[in-house]
Amino acid sequence: MVTKIKQIEGLEVGPMTEDDLDEVMQIERMSFRVPWTPGMFRQDLSFPLARCLAARLGSAGKKRLAGYILCWFIADEVHVTNIAVRRDIRQQGVATLLLQQALCQARREQMRYCTLEVRVSNEAAKGFYQKLGFESRGIRPKYYSDNNEDAMIMWLDL
Numbered sequence: 001m002v003t004k005i006k007q008i009e010g011l012e013v014g015p016m017t018e019d020d021l022d023e024v025m026q027i028e029r030m031s032f033r034v035p036w037t038p039g040m041f042r043q044d045l046s047f048p049l050a051r052c053l054a055a056r057l058g059s060a061g062k063k064r065l066a067g068y069i070l071c072w073f074i075a076d077e078v079h080v081t082n083i084a085v086r087r088d089i090r091q092q093g094v095a096t097l098l099l100q101q102a103l104c105q106a107r108r109e110q111m112r113y114c115t116l117e118v119r120v121s122n123e124a125a126k127g128f129y130q131k132l133g134f135e136s137r138g139i140r141p142k143y144y145s146d147n148n149e150d151a152m153i154m155w156l157d158l
């Protein structure tokens with residue numbers, strides 16, 4: 001199913017495919033200190049428990065990738081493994097639409113809660129998750145091996 005919101009004209013969310021990978025990698029590399037590799041995205045695209053959604057912007061035939069979300073649906077838990085939005089269109093509701101779509105799918109599949117880890121220094125992402133109703137449920141010390149940064153565990157009951 002494709003969903004539209006009114007904040008950005010022409011924004012749609014649908015399944016991510018291999019055809020999105022070049023644009024996914026552009027966003028990924030500008031968004032993270034330790035970006036995923038194309039192989040990691042390919043693994044998730046073929047992993048039966050993964051759900052991979054892409055937001056696209058523009059008119060038919062000239063669509064551009066706006067952002068993406070990847071989650072694992074395991075037992076009754078959704079774990080968000082990756083979410084990013086193209087830098088020049090942040091704070092316009094793209095990530096909100098992506099996460100809401102993933103959570104709609106989670107509720108349809110009777111998931112009970114959603115969890116994720118976020119760098120303690122990532123104020124934008126922490127603000128984003130809090131706005132969507134997530135709460136902090138603890139710290140994983142030195143979770144990120146590139147700089148030994150702690151992760152905050154975020155949690156949402158569905």
Ligand SMILES: CC(C)(COP(=O)(O)OP(=O)(O)OC[C@H]1O[C@@H](n2cnc3c(N)ncnc32)[C@H](O)[C@@H]1OP(=O)(O)O)[C@@H](O)C(=O)NCCC(=O)NCCS
Pocket residue numbers: 031032083084085086089090091092093094095096097117118119122123124125127128129131
């Ligand atoms: C985190 C991220 C995905 C948010 O995407 P986005 O499309 O800009 O988010 P939205 O526009 O849906 O924001 C919704 C709310 O989140 C909060 N938020 C988003 N960006 C924020 C920022 N830079 N500072 C503070 N709060 C922010 C705000 O409450 C915002 O609501 P508002 O615009 O009404 O104030 C985006 O900043 C990003 O791609 N960051 C790099 C990758 C990343 O850190 N991913 C998360 C890893 S855990």
